[in-house]
Ligand code: DX5
């Protein structure tokens with residue numbers, strides 16, 4: 554089954570409630586991108602926006618941390634309403650922190666724990682954590698901005714990761730994020746992706762509900 558997670562980064566912030574209600578009606582998760590201007594060269598939004606969305610959301614909140622020292626903010630995002638939290642392996646490594654420890658603290662808060670990597674990080678670097686995660690986030694663009702072009706090498710990366718997950722008899726879904734649209738969703742699903750983040754292809758579409766349905770496909 555495919556889960557579609559519209560990325561609120563591309564929503565209409567002047568009419569956020571309208572977009573939140575649309576996502577409630579048509580999608581499976583809310584994807585909330587948190588950027589700190591340090592791990593990525595962009596700033597997005599923080600707790601007040603997440604809390605406001607949580608008040609109206611009837612679907613789980615999937616918080617994607619693109620920040621240094623993610624461990625400092627996990628508890629606050631959990632309190633703000635996060636049901637899924639992912640952080641970047643690169644961020645934890647640069648900070649000198651043990652990713653496994655951060656995964657444990659996310660789970661201890663009753664939140665699903667995910668590990669994310671940018672397109673230049675070999676997927677094999679995720680292998681030591683496969684038993685410890687609830688999901689994995691494979692970036693199909695470099696983290697930092699919505700509206701970028703999908704990187705086709707992502708298919709092979711997902712295939713490799715999925716094969717290793719299956720070889721170990723595990724069941725952790727792969728989330729794909731960046732440049733996802735109705736044109737590449739089927740191939741991504743065939744490669745092994747189960748969670749589909751989509752920003753521009755949903756919110757810039759003439760009919761966002763139809764775009765979500767097309768990304769979800771019929772399986
Ligand atoms: C990029 C973010 C993505 C982004 C996706 O750093 O992690 O979630 O909002 O936007 P699109 O679908 O427009 O590439």
Ligand code: ZN
Nearest residue numbers: 586617730750
């Ligand atoms: Zn994201």
